[in-house]
Amino acid sequence: MPIAKLRDSSCSVARSLSVLGERWTLLIVREALSGSTRFEEFRENLGVAPDVLSERLNTLVECNVLRREPYQEVGRRTQFAYFLTETGLELHVVIGALQQWGDQHLPRDEGPSVVRRSKSSAGPVRVAFVDTTGREIPEDDVSIIASEGESNAV
Amino acid sequence: MPIAKLRDSSCSVARSLSVLGERWTLLIVREALSGSTRFEEFRENLGVAPDVLSERLNTLVECNVLRREPYQEVGRRTQFAYFLTETGLELHVVIGALQQWGDQHLPRDEGPSVVRRSKSSAGPVRVAFVDTTGREIPEDDVSIIASEGESNAV
Numbered sequence: 085m086p087i088a089k090l091r092d093s094s095c096s097v098a099r100s101l102s103v104l105g106e107r108w109t110l111l112i113v114r115e116a117l118s119g120s121t122r123f124e125e126f127r128e129n130l131g132v133a134p135d136v137l138s139e140r141l142n143t144l145v146e147c148n149v150l151r152r153e154p155y156q157e158v159g160r161r162t163q164f165a166y167f168l169t170e171t172g173l174e175l176h177v178v179i180g181a182l183q184q185w186g187d188q189h190l191p192r193d194e195g196p197s198v199v200r201r202s203k204s205s206a207g208p209v210r211v212a213f214v215d216t217t218g219r220e221i222p223e224d225d226v227s228i229i230a231s232e233g234e235s236n237a238v
Numbered sequence: 239m240p241i242a243k244l245r246d247s248s249c250s251v252a253r254s255l256s257v258l259g260e261r262w263t264l265l266i267v268r269e270a271l272s273g274s275t276r277f278e279e280f281r282e283n284l285g286v287a288p289d290v291l292s293e294r295l296n297t298l299v300e301c302n303v304l305r306r307e308p309y310q311e312v313g314r315r316t317q318f319a320y321f322l323t324e325t326g327l328e329l330h331v332v333i334g335a336l337q338q339w340g341d342q343h344l345p346r347d348e349g350p351s352v353v354r355r356s357k358s359s360a361g362p363v364r365v366a367f368v369d370t371t372g373r374e375i376p377e378d379d380v381s382i383i384a385s386e387g388e389s390n391a392v
Contacts, residue, residue: 095351096340097268097333098261103344104336107252107259114251118382148343171343176377177365178339179251181332182258186250189302189325190257196385197249200367203379207370211331214366215356218374223330225357228272231350 103147104175108132108140110182113168113175116150118198121165141166149175181211257301258329262286262294264336267322267329270304272352275319295320303329335365 104110108130115126127137144150149172156162168175180200187196200209212220258264262284269280281291298304303326306318322329334354341350354363366374 220372
């Protein structure tokens with residue numbers, strides 16, 4: 085079956101998408117990167133149905149992208165807040181790459197809704213390929229190579 | 239409605255995902271980056287149902303990610319091959335970021351199935367945030383800022 089094949093896939097794009105490939109999942113991560121932590125914040129900002137949100141948050145906790153912490157407001161019952169783990173924070177570059185592509189190729193008249201800046205220099209930030217020295221290299225200098233032992237993989 | 243809201247969304251992640259948010263779509267782009275051009279190549283390498291593949295290829299052509307070109311083998315009827323446009327090639331960094339995250343956080347015992355190398359230096363390539371000079375900057379130096387005029391956006 086295709087889905088099972090993908091979950092066990094030799095390709096990490098396919099494996100990543102088996103966790104992240106549903107639209108709401110990446111939008112939840114985007115919201116978390118922007119500072120949302122509470123169920124109601126995610127629900128209101130995304131306009132997502134509560135049952136879908138609940139399911140996606142659980143998946144992201146199971147996959148160690150978010151961690152759940154209890155909190156309590158005076159006179160109310162315990163609730164939960166959601167925070168990005170280190171694994172989740174490393175999705176920032178994926179979200180940044182998607183945002184950059186959308187701003188360039190699916191622009192809206194008003195311009196980008198968010199921009200990224202370096203905290204230290206205040207200059208604009210992009211997502212790009214870099215070499216081992218951390219220097220940007222152009223896309224047409226990047227080759228994709230099947231790694232060794234791949235002949236035994238599905 | 240959530241879907242309509244997303245299509246018109248002020249957020250380019252949401253707009254990108256309205257084109258790319260379906261698992262097969264990004265896997266088709268991955269295949270195209272690896273050199274697949276023909277319907278049968280995509281079908282066999284992805285294990286995707288022909289009707290789903292056909293629909294996703296059409297969407298990617300409509301969105302200017304792929305372009306379709308006729309070709310003909312001797313004694314056979316005209317068929318179509320699919321090539322990445324400039325817009326499609328710019329998804330390489332999105333796919334690279336997803337692959338990198340999967341290799342790090344959803345690894346398989348055999349190691350990565352593909353690696354990226356610089357054609358000019360033969361050294362390994364990563365995806366990262368860079369500043370205006372093309373110099374890598376760490377994720378914790380990146381801030382997300384709502385751009386001006388956003389108060390009028392949905």
